Every structure is written in structure tokens, then in C-alpha cells.
Amino acid sequence: MLFVGEPRWLDEREARLWQGYIGLKLQLESELERRLVRDGGLSGAEFTLLVPLSEAPGGLLRARDLGRMVGWERSRISHQVGRMEKRGLVVREECAADAGRAAIVGAAPQHVEAVRSLFFDVLTDDEVDVLGAAFERVLARLPIAEE
Amino acid sequence: MLFVGEPRWLDEREARLWQGYIGLKLQLESELERRLVRDGGLSGAEFTLLVPLSEAPGGLLRARDLGRMVGWERSRISHQVGRMEKRGLVVREECAADAGRAAIVGAAPQHVEAVRSLFFDVLTDDEVDVLGAAFERVLARLPIAEE
DNA sequence: TAAGATTGAGCCGTCAATCTTT
């Protein structure tokens, strides 16, 4: 593929890493989601919200704080909580209903197990360090990294 | 958070890497998407399909082959092509209309530039190697890695 | 007013059911 005013194209090593990153992101995410639904009956989005809710005293959190904890914007929280309310996982104004608490207790260990077996078990200790440092650095430079 | 039959929990280093991965995936993706729309007027999904289409002889590809190239399932291709047809970016039965070709030529260099400045410019050469190898290994173990 | 919360529109993705074609 050629373009006028050729940009700094990706070389072979970079293209390999980028393809790896894209593929990893796609497949790791979809496989984790699949197992979460299968083993715990929860979607990734539901799991994400139920973790901080189940840890909160009384299972109660303000939507704003919940949003900060998981790094979601307001409208996303609102839509997701709306869907979960329909499923009976949470109650607005009085969060983390019993169903939600039961669901997260059932799903969490298997999710951690999945993350471990699909990701960490394949990495060496050194790689965990290098990747951790690299990710933090890239993340810190991203426009919306603050707050 | 405590559970009956405590699973192999994540230690501090692992949790740090996992949080980094989750955050990186989220923010890098949304920032790249934002720039693609802003600079090239294309969504990520549109860009993904237009690259192989613009490279194909005559700008023509069978839906099946296009799907294989980008690793998407049939229905996803079908839905996306339907949306792009509405925008006049492609024509079914006669792919990669001129609008699509113009769009990808305009958008691609800036997208590569964005990937470079947000990701590669923050990494050392050694890190590119370590990450590339690690990603490939994790990817190869994923259930749907074949074909 | 400013921050929090909600809502509607529209794009994106998966799944399951279906139609088509070989």
C-alpha cells in the first residue's frame, strides 16, 4: 500500500508487535467474556461493576464514585446500571442486591483463574516486570491518563 | 474480598500488570478511534475493512475472503458492510467504491502516525522485542488461535 | 451555575436462526 507523502511506516518488528497486540486484545477479551458468562452467568460489564459494589460497606455506592473506581463515564454507568436493574442484580438508590452479591461471589474465583491460565501462566517473571513497566509508561502518556 | 475455597489470587506485580493491560487497552483504543474519526472521518471498523479492500486488485473481494483477512466472523462482516454501504464507502457485489478508496488514502498515514506516537515512541527496542514475543506466546495458547 | 445523573440516537459486536448456493 503506497501513499503520497509516505508516513513513518511500521517496520517488521513493530508490525509484528502491533498485530500481536491487536490479536491478543481481541481474542483474550472474547475468551474471558465467554468463560465469565458460561461459568458465572455474568457479562464482563456486570462483573466490573459488581466487584467494587460487593466490596463497599453495605453494598452501597454513589454512581459517581462507582464510575471513578472503574474509570467509566457517567452515561456508561447509567446505561449499565439500568440493564443490571432489569436483571435484578442491583437496585438503584440501594445498590448491590443480594442477587448481585451472590453472582459476584460465584463468578470471581473462576474469572481470576481464567485470567491466570490464559495470560499469566504463559509469561515469565521477567516478562511480567517488563510488560508492567511498559504498559504503565504508555498509559501515563495517553491523553486521558490524568485524574 | 474473600471467597470460599480461595483461588490462586493475583499478587501485587500481577495485579499491577493486569490493571495496566486493562487500562492500556481501553484508553489506547478509544484515543486511536477518536483520532481516526477526527483526522480521517473513518471509524475503526471502517478502516479495518477498507485497508484490505483498497489493496485488492480492482478493489474487489469476496465477503468470505475479506472476513478471513481481518479475522471477523461472517455476520460481523455482513453488518459492517451494510452500514458502510449506507455511507457510500463500499458497494456490495462491487467493492471499494471510490469514496472508500479516497477515505482510506486520507486516513491511513495519520492512523499509523497515531499508533507510533501513542505506543511505539514510548517503548524501547528491547521492550518491543519482549512484548512481541510475549504477545505471540499468549496468543498462540488462546483457544481460537488456530487457522 | 456547576456537577451529577439520565436519556435517546446511532454505531458496534455476538448469537442464533434463516436463506442461498454448491
Place this chain on the structure above:
DNA sequence: AAAGATTGACGGCTCAATCTTA
């Protein structure tokens, strides 16, 4: 029958507009 392609239903996400409330 088997593979390709489409479709509808639904969950999920973002953006912009709006409502609410300290």
C-alpha cells in the same frame, strides 16, 4: 448436506442533549 451470507434481537459503547440538584 455443507458452506456462504443475511437478518433480527439484544447487550454494549459514545456522544450530545437534557433534567436535577447542591
